Amino acid sequence: MSRYDSYSQETLDEAVREEMARQAADINNNGRAAQIAFLNAGYEPQQSPQQSGSKELGPVTVREWQKASHDLAVAKDWWQEAYEPSEGTFDQAVVLSMLGTKLLLVCSELCEAFEEYRDNRLDVWWEIPGIGKVFESDVLETLVAEEMVALEKALRRDIIDRDLDWAGSFTDRTEVLGHIKAHYKPEGLGIEMADAVIRIGDLAGILTRVGIRIDLQELMTLKHTYNMTRPSRHGGKNA
Numbered sequence: 001m002s003r004y005d006s007y008s009q010e011t012l013d014e015a016v017r018e019e020m021a022r023q024a025a026d027i028n029n030n031g032r033a034a035q036i037a038f039l040n041a042g043y044e045p046q047q048s049p050q051q052s053g054s055k056e057l058g059p060v061t062v063r064e065w066q067k068a069s070h071d072l073a074v075a076k077d078w079w080q081e082a083y084e085p086s087e088g089t090f091d092q093a094v095v096l097s098m099l100g101t102k103l104l105l106v107c108s109e110l111c112e113a114f115e116e117y118r119d120n121r122l123d124v125w126w127e128i129p130g131i132g133k134v135f136e137s138d139v140l141e142t143l144v145a146e147e148m149v150a151l152e153k154a155l156r157r158d159i160i161d162r163d164l165d166w167a168g169s170f171t172d173r174t175e176v177l178g179h180i181k182a183h184y185k186p187e188g189l190g191i192e193m194a195d196a197v198i199r200i201g202d203l204a205g206i207l208t209r210v211g212i213r214i215d216l217q218e219l220m221t222l223k224h225t226y227n228m229t230r231p232s233r234h235g236g237k238n239a
Contacts, residue, residue: 062217069198070205079206092210099203106199113192124191126184129161130154135188139177148173155179 059068073079082094116122124136131154135142143151152170159166164183170176204214227234 062220063215065197066201066204066216069201070209073202073205078202082206082210090206090210092212095206095210099207102199102203106196106203109192109196109199113189113196116187116189116192121187122189124186124188126180126186128154128180128184129158134180136177139180140173148176152176158183 059065079090079095079098082090082098084091121133121135125133128134128151131151134151139151155170155176158164162183166179167175170179201216204216207214
């Protein structure tokens with residue numbers, strides 16, 4: 001039984017119409033300037049919060065994440081095959097020739113997410129030399145005192161081996177976790193899902209750059225608004 005069964009269809013239809021009108025107003029009235037800025041941005045690399053002096057931790061909106069994901073991919077040379085140095089632009093034909101492989105790489109991230117789920121690695125984890133897999137929840141809650149001592153010793157050894165920056169002490173669990181987050185590659189179900197989203201943002205960014213406009217924030221709103229009008233399970237689909 002649907003949780004909406006107690007409502008009349010007329011009531012539901014009216015609620016959907018009101019929500020669609022509200023979201024449309026948001027797009028038309030509040031989002032237009034942002035959309036124009038998005039089109040005219042030219043994808044100059046964004047400043048980091050540290051460079052700009054901002055207290056924000058990073059991108060916030062879908063549109064900002066799309067730009068940040070693409071900027072970083074360009075900076076790391078993932079689109080160098082399509083770059084025309086003499087023109088200072090990217091070749092649309094080359095980008096489109098790469099698109100199939102790039103889309104499959106999104107699928108590969110979801111396959112990796114499935115493997116994390118299959119192996120019950122639902123939490124974020126890191127591979128620590130001399131220790132093995134260390135999960136975020138373990139560092140914050142589960143590890144007993146002796147295990148925390150062993151982890152801290154392993155981290156100190158790795159600090160020396162890799163000449164890492166280090167404040168000099170681990171006063172509590174959150175400080176240990178902060179050091180791990182700063183210096184080790186994160187893994188886990190959610191990380192692989194995030195990787196898929198990052199790749200999608202990059203693809204939307206490069207396509208927009210070469211003249212095929214994809215504003216994920218606008219398109220997600222458009223599709224979500226339509227989905228609100230659809231019946232339960234979109235008409236009885238199994239999945």
